[in-house]
Amino acid sequence: MAKSRRPDIKSLYYITHVDNVPSIVSHGILSHSEVERRAVPYTAIYDSAIVNRRKERVVEGSQSLWDFANLYVQPRNPMMYRVVHERGDTDLAVVAVSPGVVGLAGSYVSLGNAASLESDIVPTEEGMEALADQWAIINSEWWNPNDGSKRKIMAECLVPTVIPPDHIHTVYVSNHDTAARLREQFPTGRPAVVPEPHMFFRPLRRIQLTGTLSLVEGDMFFSGMQTLTVSVNVVGIMGKGLASRAKYQFPDVYVVYQDACRRRRLQMGQPYLYKRESFVDEELADEPQTLPNPNARKWFLLFATKKHWRERGDMAGIEAGLAWIRERYQNEGIRSLAMPALGCGLGHLQWREVGPLMCRYLADLGIQVAVYLPRERKTPSELLTSDFLLGGNSEG
Secondary structure (H helix, E strand, C coil): CCCCCCCCCCCEEEEEEHHHHHHHHHHCEECHHHHHHHCCCCCCCCCHHHHHHHHHCEECCCEEHHHEEEEECCCCCHHHHHHHHHHCCCCEEEEEECHHHHHCCCCEEECCCCCCCCCCEEEHHHHHHHHHHCHHHHCCCCCCCCCCHHHHCCCEEEEECEECHHHEEEEEECCHHHHHHHHCCCCCCCCEEEECHHHHCCCCEEEECCCCEEEEECCHHHCCCCEEEEEECCCCCCCCHHHHHHHHHCHHHHHHHHHHHHCCCCECCECEEECCCCECHHHHCCCHHHCCCCCCECEEEEEECCCCCCCCCCHHHHHHHHHHHHHHHHHHCCCEEEEECCCCCCCCCCHHHHHHHHHHHHCCCCCEEEEECCCCCCCCHHHCCHHHHHCCCCCC
8 A cells, every 4th residue: 555645744833922932831722712712811913804714714514713723834934924024023933843733633734824715624644645745835935926835835734622732842933032031931941942033034144244234144035125136147047046036936027137138228237127116015925915014115136147147157247237336326216235145156156256346335335235145055254254345444
């Protein structure tokens, strides 16, 4: 008999307010209906209209989603993005439980956001096999509303009534200060409290070089900067790396890029600024139409680092493009800028050469600039100092 396919789930995750964690550790993760029945005090993080909609969906003809404790397979998802946008990250926690809870009687798997009628809710075994088929989506760092990945990345495990506290093993928070405060409430060290900023769309690390220039280790596409820079070539092909990410997550950027190449508006030394008018939250947040304060519009600076995608990065062309930014950013209306380490990925250039060049041009623009470090390899700490990158001539 063939063995059933199951994804390699290490943990399942419950997103909550940090103030709720002590109660959860004591009583377990309760369904909404059980919270009401026991009259358990709690601090809500979700929009009430969104949560109440879960009352209306019935599982197997009797229980509604309100009767299940819901766990996400991937906590870094559109719902997390939404609550971070609304509340900030310091009030949030992610409670991680052992995947064995899916074996509890009466449990189900939702193959996407359970509140969506497009997501099938099926028994556990069938659900585990189906999750294996969409595992690449669930483990992705981004999603798109047009291909279903925005819904599917929010796959859930539904456990009736209560998830017992002995299944809880870790609580994740966004920073060390929040972790320290929460650990004080668990003197035995159980559960473990771990800062994991990436889970909350925050940088793993930030190094402030000047009052306006910082180095960032993290995901540039979740940056708070107004303008995001995408490294490209000038032949109209977005192959891999950040360009591929932009092509997938923001398809309109790809269309604009191809047109800019065709019309020769994008060239070496002459970036092209796409002043996109739609809100990023439309792509990233769950139920974006109900957000009271949508995220600011994001612009995309298409920056050519080489002529052809097969070539190495062109240092002279990169320097000319940086000079263009210095000369034009004010007239173009760029108010803040996020930029990757130009040419250091698929362009095969080295941070040792590119970093000082970028910092020299970007250090004193008068706007906030975040340079995102190469993700392909760890950058030695001696190459991240102001002495190395700015020659010691940094602002206060």
